[in-house]
Amino acid sequence: MPSKTKRAPRVKPDLYQVITNKVIELLEAGTVPWQRPWNQYGLARNYATGHVYTGINAFLLNFFPNFDVPFYLTYKQAQALGGQVRKGAKAETVYFFKTLYKNVDGKILKAxxxxxxxxxxxxGGWGAAIPMPRTFHLFNIADIDGINFEIPELKENPSAPIEACDNFVASFPLWGPGGLEIRHDDLNHAFYTPKADRINMPPLPRFHSPEAYYKTLFHETIHSTGHASRLSRPGITLPKEQRKPGSETHAQEELIAELGAVYLCQHAGITVAPPLGAGGLENAAAYIDSYLQLLKNDKRFLFQASSQAQKAVNFLLEVPT
Structure with a gap:
C-alpha cells in the first residue's frame, strides 16, 4: 500500500512582519503613507455599527486603501443587510488583540x-498577560452590491479654519494654572520643551497656510502628552542625552507625534499637509531613515507607535481608554 505524502505544516504569516514590510516598501519608494491626503468623509469606520477604527487599524484603513468613501463591512454584515460582496473584491485585513495568560510554569491557560x-x-493576578494578534477582514462598501447605502453629505471645508481649530485646541485638557503654555519666542522653529512644559510656535504668518500651522501645533501638542504628569512616554521623560536625535527613543516619539497630529487634523476637519514648519519642509524627510532603521530592526515598532499615538489623541479628546 503506497504511503501517503505528508503535507508540510502550514506556516502562519507573521502579522507584525507583514505590515512592517508593507510600510518599509512604501518608505523606500519615497512614499510616506501618513502624509497622504485624508478622505473627505473622515475616519474609516464600520458602516453597520459606526465604530471608528483606531490604533493600527486606523493606520491601515486610512492610509492605504484608495476608496471614495471610508466605510466598511465584514462579509457577514454585508449579507445580513441583504448585500453581496462583489466577486474578486479585495478584503482589507485588520487586527484585534486577544489576551492570553500563562501560569507560573509558562503554560497557556485554557478558557x-x-x-x-x-x-x-x-x-487580577491571573498570570502573565500575552497580547496575541488576530485578524478579520473588511470590504469597502464600493465592493458590495445589493444595499442602498446612505452616504452622508460632505461638509464644506470652512473658509476660515483658524476659528474652528482654535476652538478645538482650546478644548484640550492641558491649559490653566500650572498647565501647558504656548509661546512665540523663536520665530523660526516649533518645539516642545518638557522641563518647562512649554510649546514654542512661530507666528501663524510664518507658515504657508493656517492648516500647516495647526498641523505643526498638533504635532507639538502630541509631544506634550508624553509629559510625566500626563502619559509619561520615554521619548519625553528620559534625560535629554538618552532621547537625542538619531536614537530609537527619539525616532519613536517623532512617529507618535506625526501619527497623532494627522489624527487630530482629521478630527479638526482640516486638510492634512506635510509636516511644515515656518519657512518650509522641516520634519518629514529628516526622520524617514530613522523610521526605516527601526522598522527593519523591530517588527513591533509600528504597532507600538500607532497605539501610543492613539492614546495621546484619546487623552486630548478625553476619550476613555
Missing part, C-alpha cells in the same frame, strides 16, 4: 482554567 482564576481572584 475554563482562566474562568476559575477570575472567579477566585476578581482583582
Amino acid at each position: 475554563a482554567e482562566l474562568a476559575k482564576l477570575k472567579e477566585s481572584s476578581p482583582s
